[in-house]
Amino acid sequence: MDLTLTGLAFSAAPGEAAGVALNGKREAWLAAGRGFLEDPKKPKAVHDEKVARLALAAAGIELGGVVHDTALYSYLLQPTTAKHALEDVAVRRLSLRLSGSVAEKADFVGRLAGLLRPEVEGQELVTVFEAIEQPLAAVLAEMEQTGVRLDPRALEEMSAEFDKEIDALTRRTYQLAGVEFNLNSPKQLGEILYEKLQLPLPRRRGKTQAASTAADVLEELAELHELPARVLEYRELAKLKSTYIDVLPAKIHPRTGRLHTSFHQTGTATGRLSSSDPNLQNIPIRTELGNRIRAAFVAEPGWQLLGADYSQIELRVLAHLSDDPVLVEAFQRGEDIHARTAQEVLGVPPLGQTGEHRRVAKMINFGIIYGLTAYGLARRLGIEPAEAQRYIDAYFRRYAGVKEFREQLLEEVRGMGYARTLFGRRRPIPEIGSRNANQRNFAERTALNSPLQGTAADLIKLAMIEIHRRLRQEGLRTRMLLQVHDELLFEGPETEAGRATELVKAAMERVQLPGGVRLKVPLVVGTGLGPNWAALK
DNA sequence: CTGGAAAGCGCC
DNA sequence: AAAGGGCGCTTTCCAG
Numbered sequence: 001m002d003l004t005l006t007g008l009a010f011s012a013a014p015g016e017a018a019g020v021a022l023n024g025k026r027e028a029w030l031a032a033g034r035g036f037l038e039d040p041k042k043p044k045a046v047h048d049e050k051v052a053r054l055a056l057a058a059a060g061i062e063l064g065g066v067v068h069d070t071a072l073y074s075y076l077l078q079p080t081t082a083k084h085a086l087e088d089v090a091v092r093r094l095s096l097r098l099s100g101s102v103a104e105k106a107d108f109v110g111r112l113a114g115l116l117r118p119e120v121e122g123q124e125l126v127t128v129f130e131a132i133e134q135p136l137a138a139v140l141a142e143m144e145q146t147g148v149r150l151d152p153r154a155l156e157e158m159s160a161e162f163d164k165e166i167d168a169l170t171r172r173t174y175q176l177a178g179v180e181f182n183l184n185s186p187k188q189l190g191e192i193l194y195e196k197l198q199l200p201l202p203r204r205r206g207k208t209q210a211a212s213t214a215a216d217v218l219e220e221l222a223e224l225h226e227l228p229a230r231v232l233e234y235r236e237l238a239k240l241k242s243t244y245i246d247v248l249p250a251k252i253h254p255r256t257g258r259l260h261t262s263f264h265q266t267g268t269a270t271g272r273l274s275s276s277d278p279n280l281q282n283i284p285i286r287t288e289l290g291n292r293i294r295a296a297f298v299a300e301p302g303w304q305l306l307g308a309d310y311s312q313i314e315l316r317v318l319a320h321l322s323d324d325p326v327l328v329e330a331f332q333r334g335e336d337i338h339a340r341t342a343q344e345v346l347g348v349p350p351l352g353q354t355g356e357h358r359r360v361a362k363m364i365n366f367g368i369i370y371g372l373t374a375y376g377l378a379r380r381l382g383i384e385p386a387e388a389q390r391y392i393d394a395y396f397r398r399y400a401g402v403k404e405f406r407e408q409l410l411e412e413v414r415g416m417g418y419a420r421t422l423f424g425r426r427r428p429i430p431e432i433g434s435r436n437a438n439q440r441n442f443a444e445r446t447a448l449n450s451p452l453q454g455t456a457a458d459l460i461k462l463a464m465i466e467i468h469r470r471l472r473q474e475g476l477r478t479r480m481l482l483q484v485h486d487e488l489l490f491e492g493p494e495t496e497a498g499r500a501t502e503l504v505k506a507a508m509e510r511v512q513l514p515g516g517v518r519l520k521v522p523l524v525v526g527t528g529l530g531p532n533w534a535a536l537k
Numbered sequence: 538c539t540g541g542a543a544a545g546c547g548c549c
Numbered sequence: 550a551a552a553g554g555g556c557g558c559t560t561t562c563c564a565g
Contacts, residue, residue, distance in 0.1 A: 184560055186544055214545065239546060242559055270555060272549090279557045282548035290547080314549090314554095370553030379552075438550055449554040453549090457555095485549045485555085 070109050072133045073116035075266035076125045079427055084266040086112075128425045131514045132461050133265065139468045139480065140263045140273075147258030148280065148481045148489070151532075152249035154296040162241045169234040176227040183234055186213045192227070199225060216379075240284060244293045251278050263483070270450050271425050271457040273483060281484045283533070295534035304494050304529050306478065307536035308504045309487035311524040312337055313456045314369050319521045321422065321451060324401025331521035338362040344398035345391055364391055368402065369452055371445030406448055413447040421454035423514060459523070460486060463508045470503050489533065501527050 074084040074093070081092075090096045090108045093115060098104060120126055174180045177196065181188040190211040193199045202217045204210070215235070221228040253260055259278065267274040275281040283297065284290025299305045310316075315337055319327040330340040339350050342361035360381060367377050378388035396403040410432070413419050418428045427450045431443035464483060471478055478492025478500040488508075492500050508525040528536030 182561080185562085187561080208543070210544080212544085235546080239559080243547065243557095247558085264556095267557095268555065272555060274556050276557060279548085282546090282557070284547060286548085367553060370555095372553050373551085375552045377553085385552095436550095438552095441551080445554065453555060456549095487549080 068109075068113035068117060069129075069134060069137070070112040070116060071266055072129060072137070073113070073120050076129060076133065076425065077116065077119055077123065079266075079271065079425075080269045082267075123426065124424050125426070127514045128423050128458070132423065132458060132465070135465045136461050137265060139464055140265060142468070143480050143482065144260055144263060146479050146481060146491075147253065147256055147260040148491070149257070149298050149300060150248055150252060150259045151296045151298050152252060155245050155249050155293070158292060159241065159245050162237050162245060166234060166237050166241065169230050169237070173227060173230045173234060176225075176230065183231065184238070186210070189213045189231065193221065197225060197227065199228075236287065236289065240289060240293060244284065248278060248293075248296075261482070269427055271421060271427075271454040271461075272485060273457070273461075275482075280482055285534070291534050295532045297533035299491050299531055302494060303491055304497050304531060305481075305533055305536060306490040306492060306497060306500055306504065306527065306529055307487060307533070308490070308501075308508060308525055308527045310456070310460065310508065311526055313459065313486050313523070314452045315365060316519070316521045316523060317422070317452050317455045317459075318369065318402065318405075320519045321455070322399075322401045322405035323520065324399050324405070326399055327402065328520055334522075334524075338365060341365050341395070345394045360391075364395055367392075368395065369449060371448045373441075409451070410444055410447055413443075419447050419450040419454075421451050421458050422517075423455070423458045425454055425458060427454065456486065459511055460488070460508075462513075463511045464488065466511065467504055467507045470507055471500070474499070474503065476500055476503070497529050501529065 070086065070089055071084040074081075074089045078084075086105055086108060087098050089112055090098060093112060094108065096108065098108070120129060170183060173183060177192045179192070179196070181192060183189065187210070190213050193213065194201050194211050199221050202212050202220075204212075213231075215232060218228040218232050222232065248259065251259055259280070261275045261280040262277050264274045264276065273281075284293050297305070312331075315327070316331055318324075319331050326340075326344065327337075330337055336350075338358050338361045339353060341364055342348055342353050342357045343350060345361060345364060346357055348357050363377065363380055364372075367380075372392070374385045374389035374392055377391065378385040381388060409419070413429055413432050417430055417432070418426045420426055427446075429443050429447050429450070431439045432447060434440045434443065460483065464480065467488070468480060471480075476492065476496050476499065478490050478496060480488060480490055482489040488504070490500065490504065505525045505527050509523050511523065513519070530536045
């Protein structure tokens with residue numbers, strides 16, 4: 001089909017998806033497709049630009065022919081703005097409101113493409129758009145449509161079991177409090193802890209100065225009284241039950257029998273994806289009970305799940321961007337980075353290191369990525385701020401390249417007003433020049449973190465595009481299911497698991513930066529196969 | 538009854 | 550004055 005597409009819009013009736021393509025003469029074609037997924041919770045409409053792409057494909061319009069995407073343009077230009085649906089962008093950029101007709105949408109898309117494309121070009125965002133976001137959209141659409149299999153019976157069993165335990169913990173807590181109250185209410189719990197039981201009031205936190213009952217506070221109070229200990233147990237169970245155990249089975253699609261998340265490509269300030277309805281990027285893994293929920297994500301009979309994750313990707317990006325000799329050398333030699341930091345900062349040679357040394361070093365490494373303060377590190381390590389400050393000073397002495405990088409980066413962001421990833425993706429940080437120290441400190445943490453988190457996001461997105469292409473090229477049936485920031489989940493026939501593993505690992509390790517740039521440090525990828533998501537060892 | 542803010546917490 | 554970056558979901562609580 002000979003179309004010069006200059007835009008994409010979307011509109012949908014129940015069970016139907018429609019794509020609108022627009023050419024240079026502002027004539028619109030409507031391509032409708034039936035049989036796309038309906039959201040059982042929202043039977044009204046599909047309403048998603050990725051589905052519109054599939055509708056176009058169904059009508060024989062090549063996805064490769066699409067050259068503009070106004071939602072993605074708008075996002076790349078203003079990633080800290082929340083909404084990029086056509087309605088929102090039209091109001092923001094054209095001061096025009098949609099009346100609803102498909103032809104009007106097509107018209108607006110055309111006008112917006114003409115307005116936004118030159119801005120994208122002027123801000124050197126074309127590479128990010130063409131090499132990353134545009135090709136990624138179709139990959140995400142396919143992942144959403146594929147969905148992931150969930151064993152609802154496993155969760156139903158857990159539901160009954162959790163009910164019993166939650167009930168027992170509730171009764172025990174009431175007994176310890178000497179009164180019944182709403183355990184889900186931090187306000188009521190605070191009254192019990194700090195008034196009735198006279199437990200020591202923690203430092204007031206947050207803008208409301210409410211008496212905190214957060215987990216780290218309760219952990220300390222648990223040394224003094226049984227009640228906070230039981231509340232912590234109650235909270236873990238209640239959280240898992242209300243957020244996952246009771247919700248996920250209800251979201252299994254009646255026609256596919258699988259769970260279909262939505263991946264949002266225009267939802268984060270840094271370039272990461274997000275996931276919702278349900279969010280499959282926050283499935284529990286940390287605790288024993290949580291891991292049982294993860295184990296309910298399973299492969300079809302005769303198939304296996306394949307997991308692949310980047311190891312320490314943000315620290316590797318930091319090594320590349322900063323060119324710090326110690327950090328680069330450590331990664332080039334394949335060292336355990338937390339052990340190396342323990343050696344550099346705590347002065348303990350690898351063979352003399354205890355678990356505690358490593359825990360502290362790990363906290364410091366993570367803290368660096370997030371722009372830690374002495375106070376924050378002290379609170380997390382349970383030490384004095386002065387001691388934490390000595391660690392931070394020691395870190396920047398030993399990793400002088402990181403210190404230098406941070407200073408140059410802040411200087412650049414002050415001058416430009418935005419931070420950039422290795423690929424040129426931007427994040428505006430206007431508060432970097434604020435006279436309010438609070439705002440400015442926050443901005444400086446953002447300025448350091450955004451290029452690290454954002455470059456890591458760029459890298460895995462590139463890997464996803466390449467993996468999708470190669471799986472297809474090799475004729476494999478293995479399909480991509482989920483992305484969880486530095487991890488990918490696949491499902492495929494057992495018979496091709498070996499080939500798929502090699503393909504995925506190779507693509508992730510050899511991910512090519514636009515312009516043929518190579519990272520100064522290797523990208524290390526771990527893989528695992530198993531019948532369920534918790535068993536990918 | 539609905540919407541939104543807050544608190545809290547799941548993940549990377 | 551706050552005190553580590555990025556998300557989404559649940560519950561409570563309160564205002565309209």
